[in-house]
Structure formats: structure tokens, C-alpha cells
Amino acid sequence: MSGPVTRPVGPALGGEALRVEDVRKSFGDHLVLDDVRLTVAEHEVVCLIGASGSGKSTLLRCINLLEGIDAGRIFIGGAEVTAKGVDVDKVRRRIGIVFQAYNLFPHMSVIDNVTLAPIKVLKMPRPEAKARANELLMRFGLAEKRDAVPDRLSGGQQQRVAIVRALAMQPDILLLDEITSALDPELVAEVLSVIRELALTGMTMVLATHEMGFARDIANRVCFLDAGRILEEGPPAQIFSSPREERTRRFLDRVIEAGRL
Amino acid sequence: MNDATGRTAADVTSAPRRSLRRSRGAAVLVACLSTIVVFGLIGWAIVNSSGWPLFQSKFFNADKFFETEPKIFQGLLLNITFFLVAEALVLVCALVLAGMRSLRDPVFTPIRLFAIVYIDLFRGLPSILIIYILGFGIPALQIPGLTSDVYVWALVALVLTWTAYVAEVYRSGIDSVHPSQEAAARSLGLSSFQTFRFVVLPQAVRRVIPPLLNDAIGLMKDTALIAFLGPVEAFRRAQISAYASFNFTPYLVAALLFLLLTVPLSRLVDYLVARDRKRYLAGAR
Numbered sequence: 001m002s003g004p005v006t007r008p009v010g011p012a013l014g015g016e017a018l019r020v021e022d023v024r025k026s027f028g029d030h031l032v033l034d035d036v037r038l039t040v041a042e043h044e045v046v047c048l049i050g051a052s053g054s055g056k057s058t059l060l061r062c063i064n065l066l067e068g069i070d071a072g073r074i075f076i077g078g079a080e081v082t083a084k085g086v087d088v089d090k091v092r093r094r095i096g097i098v099f100q101a102y103n104l105f106p107h108m109s110v111i112d113n114v115t116l117a118p119i120k121v122l123k124m125p126r127p128e129a130k131a132r133a134n135e136l137l138m139r140f141g142l143a144e145k146r147d148a149v150p151d152r153l154s155g156g157q158q159q160r161v162a163i164v165r166a167l168a169m170q171p172d173i174l175l176l177d178e179i180t181s182a183l184d185p186e187l188v189a190e191v192l193s194v195i196r197e198l199a200l201t202g203m204t205m206v207l208a209t210h211e212m213g214f215a216r217d218i219a220n221r222v223c224f225l226d227a228g229r230i231l232e233e234g235p236p237a238q239i240f241s242s243p244r245e246e247r248t249r250r251f252l253d254r255v256i257e258a259g260r261l
Numbered sequence: 262m263n264d265a266t267g268r269t270a271a272d273v274t275s276a277p278r279r280s281l282r283r284s285r286g287a288a289v290l291v292a293c294l295s296t297i298v299v300f301g302l303i304g305w306a307i308v309n310s311s312g313w314p315l316f317q318s319k320f321f322n323a324d325k326f327f328e329t330e331p332k333i334f335q336g337l338l339l340n341i342t343f344f345l346v347a348e349a350l351v352l353v354c355a356l357v358l359a360g361m362r363s364l365r366d367p368v369f370t371p372i373r374l375f376a377i378v379y380i381d382l383f384r385g386l387p388s389i390l391i392i393y394i395l396g397f398g399i400p401a402l403q404i405p406g407l408t409s410d411v412y413v414w415a416l417v418a419l420v421l422t423w424t425a426y427v428a429e430v431y432r433s434g435i436d437s438v439h440p441s442q443e444a445a446a447r448s449l450g451l452s453s454f455q456t457f458r459f460v461v462l463p464q465a466v467r468r469v470i471p472p473l474l475n476d477a478i479g480l481m482k483d484t485a486l487i488a489f490l491g492p493v494e495a496f497r498r499a500q501i502s503a504y505a506s507f508n509f510t511p512y513l514v515a516a517l518l519f520l521l522l523t524v525p526l527s528r529l530v531d532y533l534v535a536r537d538r539k540r541y542l543a544g545a546r
Contacts, residue, residue: 066444093450103445107463116459117449169449 011202013220014042016078017173018063018206023072025055025062025228032058034228035072040173043202047215047236050225051251056208057100059225060175063206064097077172093121096166097175100182102158104150104165110137111146114165122169129168136164140194156187160194167198174198176207212255216240224248318508325510329502333514336498340484341522343494347419347484348477354420355427360457362428363435376428383425388483392418396490415487423480430472434465471537474530478523485519495519 018040025033033055040046048056061067063074065081065088074082081091105113114133118124124132137143140160150158159179166174176195180188192214198205199218209215215222216236223233224245232245243249307313361369362376383391395418400409408414438461446456488497499515502508 061444064448066448089447089450089452092448095448097448099441099445101441103441105442105445105460105464107467117451120455120459121450165449 010045010200011043013044016040017042017044017076017204019075020059020063021073021075023059023062023074024070025058025067026070032228033062033069036228036230038223038230040204040206042204044220045199045205045207045218047219047222048206048208048225049210049212049215049222049251054225055228056225057177060097060177060206060208063173064095064175065091066097089121093117093169094172095175096169096171096173097177098159098162098166098179100178102150102155102162102182104158104162106150109147109149110142110153110161113150113161114168117165118168133164133168136167137161140164154187155183156190159183159191163191163194163198173204173206176205176209178208178210180209180211210255212240212252224251226251320509320513322508322510325502325506325508326514329499329511330514332502333495333498333511333518336493336495337515337518337522339492339494340481340519343416343419343484343487344477344481347416347423348480350416350420351423351427351476351480352473354424355431358424358428359431359435362432363457380425380428383422384429386422388419388422389486389489391422392486392489394418395421411490412487412492415490415492419480419483419487423476423483426476426479427473430469430476431465433472434469435461437468438464468537471530471534474526474533478526478530481523481526482519 016039018038020036020038023033023036024031036055036059038046038059048059050056058067062069065074069082072082073080076091076094080086081088105116108116111130111133114136115126115129118129118132119126134143134146137146140163142157142160142164145153145157145161150161153161159182163174163179179195180191183191188211192211195205195207195214196218207215207219219236221233222236222239223230224239224243224247225231226247232239232243232248239248240252243252358376358379361372362380364373392415395414396411399407399414400411403409442460442464443456446460447453451459485494485496488494488500493501495515495518499511502511
């Protein structure tokens with residue numbers, strides 16, 4: 001319990017890793033993000049919770065610059081990435097994202113999925129990329145699957161490969177978009193344990209999740225999104241046990257009813 | 262699971278099960294018998310019709326067959342050469358065209374428009390018309406530096422026409438790759454070209470190999486059209502022999518030789534489609 005902010009797991013928080021300033025995003029007439037403000041420190045784990053359609057996934061996709069924003073600014077490590085003339089490919093190298101549906105490349109083996117970007121984007125020599133990929137696969141219990149194609153793996157294994165693929169780029173921040181939502185219940189734990197290990201090593205992460213129990217365990221901070229706004233944020237203990245906002249309370253009541261907390 | 266539920270299922274549906282088992286064993290026999298009976302009757306009716314002897318001497322003349330076969334085969338070698346060169350060029354040009362049509366940045370609108378107009382134009386015109394226009398039209402202009410070799414223009418005409426078809430096949434494959442694949446690749450920092458080259462294109466090509474082969478068969482057949490510019494290929498060889506003797510057997514020889522090339526390609530398409538279907542079903546589980 002030393003340092004300015006306590007952490008459930010991993011090293012103490014560092015400087016600013018990510019800042020989202022008044023970001024607004026619409027799809028047609030539908031306002032998905034309504035002046036969202038969010039700051040994430042190095043080594044911090046932030047969980048985004050909220051109903052489907054509240055804007056969690058869109059916020060992650062905007063941070064990764066996969067979606068353009070209509071207004072506001074985004075800073076990574078203090079530098080604005082939404083400014084004109086910024087090379088989006090260079091920004092994306094520093095931000096890993098893992099998707100709900102894994103999105104592995106089905107025509108490539110596991111090892112090729114992991115080494116593609118280091119070889120093509122970072123221009124890493126193939127043997128070095130392979131060695132590092134093998135190391136990561138070993139660390140996450142996937143060593144014997146290195147030559148398999150994604151279709152032959154279980155959902156949990158595929159999602160762990162997707163995490164390894166993102167980690168192979170050594171990102172400053174890892175974004176995780178409901179990464180357990182497509183998994184059978186018995187496979188959720190193996191993926192969550194990977195995230196827990198990453199938190200221990202100090203990886204800065206922003207997770208959109210429906211796993212409230214996990215969010216409570218791992219997050220430094222929980223943000224409740226409602227209709228495109230961060231309605232309430234705070235340490236998990238406070239958000240989950242004594243939420244200030246009526247809507248947060250109603251959302252958590254529904255989650256408890258569904259047996260997810 | 263079969264053991265546990267098999268007995269009750271058998272009790273309830275014993276009659277259909279028995280008939281199913283019997284039909285499995287008899288299916289091949291029935292298929293063979295019905296085929297022999299149907300085609301036997303048709304064959305018998307043809308051979309015993311009053312016009313058959315004349316028909317046979319004009320179309321199925323064994324002497325003519327073996328007399329003209331080597332010459333027509335010589336002509337076919339020209340078809341095969343044209344096919345191989347044209348197909349190689351088509352596969353490359355069509356890919357470039359499909360890539361042009363898939364560019365989404367507003368800057369590339371003129372390129373995209375060019376691709377759309379090109380495909381509309383060359384897919385909408387009969388091959389024979391393009392072969393005539395290029396083969397007779399351009400040499401007639403006598404532009405210095407431009408060849409008047411009909412072989413070259415025949416080849417160009419075939420490539421221009423089939424590039425339009427094949428580009429659309431490629432594009433359907435490119436469009437069939439889910440946008441989430443592109444998102445995954447771009448999120449790793451790959452450029453849009455790298456994403457196209459390493460992630461989208463390999464998946465797209467794999468899916469369109471059967472229709473690509475389909476168009477290869479079409480191109481193979483279209484090589485007979487170059488005869489209209491003068492090159493003596495299989496069809497023209499057959500025509501010359503037929504005119505010389507008022508016997509149509511040479512056409513049958515040409516037809517048979519074309520089938521010897523295209524039927525194996527057709528079977529290959531069938532095989533690939535079946536294999537893809539199996540793989541798809543296995544993947545879906």
C-alpha cells in the first residue's frame with residue numbers, strides 16, 4: 001500500500017500513458033461517444049463496463065484509430081495521435097488490440113500469425129521474430145500449437161494466440177475488447193489468467209468487459225459507460241459496492257440478477 | 262451416443278431404416294441398369310434410323326478421323342500456346358484491375374472509375390467483336406512502332422476481354438474477406454498495401470480458385486476465335502479439311518481434342534469445390 005495509487009496487482013503506476021479528451025463519435029444520426037474524457041496511467045488497468053451499445057467497443061476502436069473521431073483529441077504517451085499528418089500505422093504499432101472474435105488470420109499458422117507484423121512492420125529478421133514468438137507462445141502455454149492453423153484450436157487457445165500476436169509488437173498499451181464474450185464458460189478462466197499475468201508485469205491495459213468479478217479483482221479503476229458518456233468512475237470497491245449514480249446501480253443490479261457478479 | 266440412443270431410434274423408425282440400408286446396396290446397381298437401358302435405347306434408335314448411314318459417313322468417318330487428326334492436333338498446339346500465354350497475362354492484369362477497383366481513398370476515384378468503365382466495356386462486348394476491331398482495325402492504321410502482327414493483336418484481344426471477367430472474380434473474393442481481418446491487420450501496424458498483400462489477397466484467391474478455373478476454360482474455348490484473323494489453329498484446320506472433302510468428321514476431331522483439354526479442368530473445378538465445401542463444413546462444426 002505504498003505510492004500515490006494502490007494497485008491490486010503489479011507495479012506502482014507511472015506517468016500518463018493515454019489521454020482521451022472530449023472525444024465525440026457518431027455513426028450517422030446515432031451519437032455513440034459523447035465528449036468522453038479518460039486518462040490512463042502507465043501500468044494502470046482500467047475496465048470499461050456498461051450495457052451493450054454504451055460505446056465501450058467504439059471507444060477502444062477510436063483509441064486504436066480504427067475509427068475516425070468527429071471531435072476531441074487523443075494522446076498516447078503525451079503526443080497527440082489525432083493531429084493532422086500523424087502516421088496512423090506508426091501509432092497503431094504502439095497500441096495492441098484484441099478483439100472479441102479473435103480475428104486471427106485463418107490462412108496462416110499460429111507462429112506466422114504472431115510473426116507477421118514484427119517481420120513486415122518492425123522489419124525484424126525472421127529468426128529473431130520466430131524466437132521471440134516462440135518465447136511468448138511458451139509463456140502462455142501454446143508452444144505445441146505453433147504450427148497449427150487457428151481453425152484447429154479451441155476458442156480459448158485462439159484468443160490467447162490473439163493476445164500473443166498483439167504482445168509480439170511490444171505495445172505500450174493493450175486494448176481488450178470483450179475478449180471473453182465469445183468463449184464457452186469453461187474457457188474464460190484460461191484467458192483471464194493471461195490478462196492477470198500481464199497486469200502483474202505492469203502492462204497498461206484498457207478492457208471492455210462483462211466479467212464484473214474479474215474487473216473487481218484486477219482493475220485499478222472501473223468506468224461505467226452509459227449512452228456514450230463515462231457516467232461514473234472510481235476504484236472497483238467503490239463502484240461495485242456503493243455506486244453514486246442511479247443508473248450504475250440499476251446496471252449492476254441487472255448484472256447481479258443475471259448471476260454475473 | 263449411438264449405442265445409447267440407437268435401440269430406441271431403431272424401434273421407432275425401423276421401417277425407414279431398413280429401406281435406407283437396402284437402397285445403399287442397390288443404389289449402384291440401379292444407377293448402372295437405368296443408365297444402360299436409357300442410353301442403350303437412345304443409341305439403338307439413332308443407329309437404326311433411316312438417316313444414320315449417311316450421318317455416320319459424314320460425321321463419324323473413321324478414315325477421315327485418323328487422316329485429319331494429326332493436322333488438327335498441330336493446330337491445337339497453337340490454341341494451347343495462346344491459352345497459356347493469355348491466361349498468365351490475364352491472371353496478372355486482372356489482379357491489378359481488381360486492386361484498382363478496391364481502392365477506397367477518394368484520391369483514387371479516377372483509377373477506380375477507369376477500372377469500372379474498363380470492366381463494363383470489355384465484359385459487355387462479344388470477344389469476336391474485340392478480336393475483329395483490334396486484329397483488323399489497328400494494323401490498318403499502320404501506326405509506326407505498333408506491330409501489325411495479327412498473332413499479337415489476337416492475343417491482346419483475348420487478354421483484354423478475359424481480364425474484365427477475371428477481375429470481377431478476384432473482386433468477389435476480395436469482398437468476401439470479412440472487414441474484421443482488415444481491422445486486425447491494420448491494428449498491428451500493417452499498411453493498407455501490406456494488409457491487402459499478406460492478409461486479404463491470400464484468403465481471397467483461395468476462395469476464388471474454382472471460378473478462376475471456370476474462366477480459364479472459357480478462355481481456352483475462345484482461342485478458337487483467333488482463326489477469324491488468319492492464324493490456323495485447331496478449328497481452322499478442321500474447317501479446311503472439312504471444306505476439302507465435304508466431310509464433317511474433322512470438326513468432331515477438333516471438338517474431341519478441345520474436350521480432352523477442358524474436361525479435366527472441369528473435373529478439377531468439381532474436386533476443388535467439393536474439397537472447399539468439406540473444409541467449410543468441418544470448420545463450421
